Amino acid sequence: AIIKYNLINSGGLLILTSSRVAYRPGKGALVGGILNRGIISLTKGLTSDLIERKIRVNIIVLGLFKNIKLLVGFIATLDNISEAYLYLIKADYTIGTTIEI
Numbered sequence: 001a002i003i004k005y006n007l008i009n010s011g012g013l014l015i016l017t018s019s020r021v022a023y024r025p026g027k028g029a030l031v032g033g034i035l036n037r038g039i040i041s042l043t044k045g046l047t048s049d050l051i052e053r054k055i056r057v058n059i060i061v062l063g064l065f066k067n068i069k070l071l072v073g074f075i076a077t078l079d080n081i082s083e084a085y086l087y088l089i090k091a092d093y094t095i096g097t098t099i100e101i
Contacts, residue, residue, distance in 0.1 A: 003049065010053045015088050016043050020063040020100070036061075040098070047096035058088045058097045076101045 002008055018039040025033025043059040050057055062081065084099045 002046070002055075003053070008050070008053075008055050010055065012055045013089065014046065014050075014055065014057045015085060016057070016059045018043075018059055018061045020061055022061065043098070044096060051095065056092070056095050058094050058099070060084050060088070061098060061100045063101055 002014075008014060016039055018036045019032070020036075021029050021032045022036035022040055023033075040059060040061070043057055046057040060081070063076065081101060084101055088094055088097065088099065
């Protein structure tokens with residue numbers, strides 16, 4: 001539909017968002033894991049389909065962020081997440097890039 005209906009101009013950018021549950025769905029999160037993995041696959045497919053029109057397609061895969069109070073590893077702040085989106089917007093050489101936070 002993006003190509004057929006010209007929804008994004010040539011030289012445009014599409015950033016999708018997924019969750020780390022795509023890689024390791026916990027108990028009761030199987031459907032969420034499948035849906036999030038589908039978004040990652042969609043990103044890869046769209047990258048291939050839209051490269052001819054110079055439309056960049058990238059994805060950010062979110063893990064834990066500060067709204068969740070758990071003491072495990074890195075917990076991103078909203079500033080960290082915003083920086084990732086801004087990077088993909090500004091870096092016009094990013095194509096098919098996955099940023100995991």
